[in-house]
Amino acid sequence: MADATMQLRHYRMQRNWTQSQLAHQLGTTFVNISRWERGETTPSLYFRQKLCELFQCTPQDLGFLSGEVTSEEDAISVTPLRQQERPALPVPQVPYALEQVVPLVGREALLSQFVSQLCGGKGVFALTGLPGVGKTSFAYALASHPEVRQHFVDGILWASLGQEPHVQEELNRWAHLLDIPLGGMRGLRTSQDWVRMLREYIGERRMLLIVDDAWTLAEAALFQVGGSRCVYLVTTRFPAIALSLGREQTTRLEELPEEEGLKLLHHLVPPLKQCALEDLRTLTNAVGGLPLALTLLGRHLYVHAHSGPPRRLQKAILSLQEDINERFQLGDPGPIRKASAQSSVGATQSLYAAISISVQDLPTKARKALRALAVFPPKPHSFSEESALAVCHYPPEVTLDPLVDSGLLESDMAGRYCLHQTVADYARLQQPLVEARRRLVCFVEEYVRQHQDEDVLLEQELVTITSTLELAQAQQWHRELLDIVFLLLPFLKRRLLHSLSHALLQKALQAARACSEQEKLGWAWFYLGENAELISELSQAKQAYQESAILARDLGCRDLLSPALIRLGEVIVSQGDHLCAEKYLIEGYEIAVEPHLRKYQCVVLQLRGEIEAWKGNIEQEQEYYLQGLELARAIQADECIGPLLQNLGVEAARRGVYEEAERYYEEGLVVALCRQDIQRQSAILMNKGMLAFQRGYLEQAIRETHVALDLARRCANSIRISSSLQNLGIFESHRGHVEEAENFFQQSLELAQSMSHSWLIYEGKCELGMHYVRHRQWTQADCTLREVLPSVREAHAPQLVAHALFGLAQIEAYYQRPQQSLAYARESLCLYAQFDHTDGHGVARWLQEQKQASVEKSVR
Template structure:
């Protein structure tokens, strides 16, 4: 009646002429978003255009519109039409590695129920993905997001267009229905329009750049987004006002975790197991790897094999390279096929992305004792021999932690990794010894400052022995007396 071409309609709606033809022939039905656009374009109702949905769909649409502003409204999760992404590695969220997370889990659930954009960040292997999976299979979360849960695992080199297209296939949005299907911006706009007023949870796992993370920030006001990253700059870019750091789990929960794998060992050799827990800094990934390895030895029924495995795990190098087989779905996106999951491989992904200066500085800073010990920025720069921007790079990479103003700390596994691949830098060690001896002389009357730096002073004394230096020969009498008291 208006004399419009198919091309004009397609251009007005941002779709292909082929899609318009399929609508006209009844081979496909416009999505609700395009029904609204068509009504506005022609100035007609959906009924006048022959686009009125059937009874069941109309009832659902009316119900969604009625409750659109009510976050407590939900449909029955896991219904026949409930969409839950098959890429969610569900096994991760059901394991014992979630021990000690109940309070944090409830905190995350509360924020997501409010429809917020939330970022979880933390050390490699601290359990961010396991937390997210536990949320994805949680009945309360599924009830809060009755239209489904989407999951994407990005990794260091994601194919953003392919991942968005996969979401499109789950939502039944096909690339031939719109122009420029090779553009991630086009895919994002199309999925954004299609999701519309649906209530969905979108989980973005293992993000390494802000650009990649933001490409999946789609959906309307009834959607929530959960980002997982080890990089603080990515976390800040995605949701600066709403971030949660995932900490290590408490020691008693670590013992419960290992007890799920080797209960007899934890009961009868608790002291040795506690030493092992502290050796990995209470990191869930390390505990899970060790627990499964010990359980495998326990299956033989030979206590000798379990004890031999426990002895080997007290060796740093063995712990770092310990690995277990996993399914394709459980493999972290940042690890390429064929690379086993281990502490070393998990940390190496971050290390390999550092500049050469930052890699060198990390190994020099590993001269310090690990967390809970800390060191000042001043001594870090003196020992590291690099500018402050390199400290920032390590912090941004999630390998160096802040503990308070101008003080830093390194996790035990990061220290082990940095020390394992090469001998100590003797020049850096000498700088550490000279700095701490000078610090001792200048603050000998300040007991509070000396207490803060006690572990670093002891580290310097061990370094002096390695370098065959005689620190007492250059110290004043009061400093020598303090050292004797300390020893």
Template sequence: MQHNTSKAQMHSPQASSRLHRLSSVPTRPLPIFDPAIPRQPGSPLIGRANDLELLKQHLWEDGNASLTTLNGLPGIGKTTLAITLAYDEEVLESFADGILWAGLGPSANIPSILSHWGRLLGLSLTEQSADYTSWTRALHAAIGSRRLLIIIDDAWTLEDVLPFKIGGPHCAHLVTTRFPAIAAHFAVNGPLTLPELNKEESMRLLRHLAPTVFRHDSHKESDLVQAVGGLPLALTLMGNYLRKQASHGDTQHIQNAIQSLSNTRQRLELSEAYDANLEPEPGAPKLRSLQSVIAITDRQLSSTARAALCALSILPPKPHSFSEETALTVADCDPATLDVLIDAGLLECSMSERYTLHQTISDYARAHLEESAPYARFIAYILDYVEQHEKDYELLEGESAVILGALDAAYEHQYWAELVKGVCAFAPFLLMRGSYALAHTHLQRAYQAANILQDRDGILNTLLQIGEIAYRLGEYTLAHSTYQQGIELARSWNNRRYLCAHLTGQGWLVWKRSDYSSAESYLREGLTIAQQDNYPEYLIEQLRVLGSIIASGGDYNRSEVYLQEALSLARTQGDREKVSRLYLSIGVTYAEQGQNEKAEHFLNEGLSLARQIVHCELTIIFLLNLGTLAYEQEHYELAETHLQEGLGLAQHFHLREWIGILLINIGEMKIKQGTYTQAEDFLVRGLKVAKEIGSPRIIASAHNLYGELYLHLDQVEQASAAYQHMLTTLPEGDHEMYILGQYGLARVAAARGDITEARRLGDICLASLVMSGHRKEAEVRTWLASLSMPSNPL
């Protein structure tokens, strides 16, 4: 390699001067490869190829006398990258006269480094002055027109860097520092910030260092990578430690070693000896660890800044972020203190005024946190924030990680009252986002806390939302028992607000299970309470659900009265979620009446609103209904797009009810397209899900479509059995599905040649459809008219 040749060609200054005297022709000074440059790393530089190329581009493109700065966290690998740069063949070729190295640190020995450079450049002792200005002037003259790269590593102050900004027009400088302010000061075109390794790069580094440890357990490897946030020093320390442990060959020994690294303090204190060329300063720790590397910076902080750093450690670490208001409240400090932490390279700030704390910095600071006051401030602030912004979904989204951190802190530190209030206020947002498991965990904690406090409102509220989760996940039996428990407790405690809420939930659930008489009973009692006691938030839901139930019975005019009243109230309250739900109910009602243009308007408006507030379940339901409306109008490509997107979302969030319905509706679309094998596959899958969750209406819908499929396949007896099964499965009171079943049997009769029975059943269906104004009216009327034709359609 070229750098080895350069070293071999180095001569002492005295030897160089003798050669000069012996030659009659001036000779170019021999290249310098500073022996202070640390040894090249023994391991390949993993995950830094792009960073190395970017650094080289800066050196080439910034022109003559360029100065590039490299900034990053302690342990991010700034020095390692600078060393690699010094040994790079393209760099050695470009800077043909050599490389000088100044390793500074918190207590830089500037005279020693300048003296060392003087000897390399051939300065006599008389030219080396105690006066920095004279000294640097002499070094500058000695460099002259030479093309040198000057690396100033680990700068801690601006003043330490200035003596080394020497050299002529053909020199370039690289300054590495953990302090953003120093990097920004010297970089004309902005500093280069060295990022953490990503997950893939981090895992490659661990596998390289400990190749036999993670062969059969990538999950633990991933956990370790996440625990240190892709910090190369931490990964290197862990990898070297695990490789040594693996040398024992005992599997249990290795597993114990991996397990020990899940402990924060163990990771911080994990250490190894410094490289021989990177010896610490006198009095500094002889072993390198995360603890010691971060402590060097920590010791430079004032007690106020140190206390603020420790307080901020209770906030979620990177990649999560937090606002300045959150930081100031939790740390109980002023903005100037945050600036100190930023300047120290411990706290990062983005252009959007969001702050981040790296995982290892957070671990270090948390280990030194001794007071509980930051937790109290954090929990109180977040509780107030959530209650103020309960319907500001975009704001809640931006702070969701911080809010969840506060709820965890409230649980761990037994702030029971705050936990109950915070969870009850934030859980509806989690349900909107489809985070059902996470919401359930927090609600169970809050339910326990409410029982400890004997907080009746808290108990009833958490039960209400636990029941809703069970319902959404298709766990109808659990949802029913949870709502019933809430109803009984609310009655015994005379809590009419939550009695109204639980009656609404139970009414909607039993309607979904096709118990229509019980559903109307629950809902009418809830509606009476909501009207008498003026609970507008529950009144809207009561009116919406009643409107939907009445529509399913075919009374569309009365349904519209309920739904429009509810919509007016929801708009008045500015509740986007409730408005979106009402658009859905109104759109579906119009679709059932065959008023497709109105249906599409409300469904598209609702979908747009559901996407805007990122309501996962509502988005799925809108896609289902728009897809169904599209294939009923033979717009199959659009229908496929909507239904497949809806199915993908439903499967992602494990919403079994909607998975079942979407599969069945896709099956119906395939029947209309004539792809019967595909249709049967979707119907089989949909019916299986419907039976798992115990939904009679979805089961009946699947059997109805089986009858349709068998008629198209001329399997008349199978079709008859399917329709009969549908009607026996269907609970009493489902008017729409009953008519569809009778229409199916009418077509079976026609297929058997029994035109009289076919017409009798068809006339009954038509009369019912005309009375309700159902969209199937035109289809049945056309079919009846065709019975007198030679060839009877299905």
């Protein structure tokens, strides 16, 4: 691979091509070229052929061996994982339920066989069998086996599907487990988008990917996202799916033989060893040796074994024998079973019998509780005792305790419960109580209200909360849905769950329209705008704020109108229309006179300062920032203090007062850290990096800016990403790393253009032009700066005008057009002097050098 990277660069340099030019010839991106030359990825077969045609050489000439390529490489570029970058991923943390599975009695030989097959095989292994036969337990035992973990050195990923899987959420979770940056996930819309991204990232890592409880072939196939060194294990209750995926590597997990079934019962209920063996054989056979059924029966018998004299256990065994034998002899399973014979609980008669026995033996309130608990998401998700009691509406002694004793409900020492999928399906067939759904919605609303600042608690119950919102939507309980969504939004914002916020706000829009809640509709639009702005979706944010402002104006709702106008102005500032923005900002400022709205006045002062900075009105800029900071501190608006301190630091650094800038940045960073505001941390660290560069500490500047970039990608904020990339371009340019600098500039510009962010576009083009000047690429420099100069003049951005003019002055000097060169340089110096910018010192020095050179030339 090292030869390939050197040869590819050699052939490119022979043609005097940049990476961008080669990318254009191949029809790919300069990012791919850069990765190929650094050895991070390899070209696919398609691109290798194009490279050979382009350079008129063989694959061997380029350093690629003919045996390197496999048919799977035709579609993607593989990302090899260097040894030092190969952390072994643990099995992703799963709820306690998967750790309390039925013991693998009777599965030892099959487990050993499967371990060998997985470690020595490839492709897809499929595991099928009846519901309750132990497929999930077996898969978990494999994933936990030391030999399996040792073999799959790059990790094991687990996805739980079920009848109604959240495919994109599972793929998203895999992406987070693999530490894929959030910026790389922005814009992924479909499951296929996620699959392509994961496949390229996993590449040739050696991993085991487990897809548990697949209900459709298409959904299972979506998780085949690895390369040729990955192995898949799919569990499904449907043989056709297993055969389609695993073919000859399909295994049917059978029920336990009689002797093994007895061992399992003895393991679950040790006192059974004192009972008549023939009675236990009858009982084992009655449930078909199904591990889940045996477990349910075992737990039922365990209660009797520990609740009094031995006669109680013997009586319970005889009772179970009689009921099951009677049912098995019937050709017609009975009204309840007949209604569900083809259902997903489908189950076999033995499985349904085991569940029915446990349910029918429960007190009436416990049976109703089981139906009520079916409103919760099933295992592996869990729910708290508090929520369970709220739904059941009766004390635990008559609801939860009997259910736990029966084995139908699982619990842990932390007071959390879960229903197995099959048991939940059974309960749902009994039609969960409508009042239970209503009680769950009310409980969740109150829970989120009480704990809205407690992220750990909300994180633990997030699956329950989101499923409750789906239930509320289905039941058309619109007002409850709106209240829960609005209460949950601050938590989602803190946790950077922007996609989930967007999805829930879409539900809120529908609900508000359905119940004609116009004010809440306005707030839903406002929050949609805030969420879009956080990830730099400026066009979406603008539209949402406009809708919010229109509704607020029609309703006369000043509490909504003021923030909607101000946030709308903020977006328009980013888009460069300052005249329009100021109109909205001023109106919003005048409305925000109530104490609870005054924080928005701080935002206006900050934004108006930024507008004055754009225009080069430095004194007015600083005055706005200081007014805003004073107000923010007076009303304790911490969210406004950080941005104002940051901007004051930028203004001080521009004037060359570096110690003052450092103080502002440090104070702002403390505020951002206290608030856990990752976006503001990124912004301040980026500016600290530029300050280090201005003071001559280049390596420090690069380190701090990379940290800022990582944080920006974590919160998926394209504005911060683009700004950090631009600064890295400047630093690499000054280090003499021409191609690296150009790559950073191009990435920054692409992002800025995708957002229509005027300042970043203009600034990026100016910096790219100066990069060309710095490295004497005069043609590109002239083209770039002459293109951007009219735009920045029209935008009334004197700082950028001065920057572009100085670059053009140097170009004119190179082409020996001294009069035009001096005119450009003097205009640039004049503009810099107007706002006391330190870059003016560089222009003055250059003019002095030009003057000295002219004198020396005349003397000669």
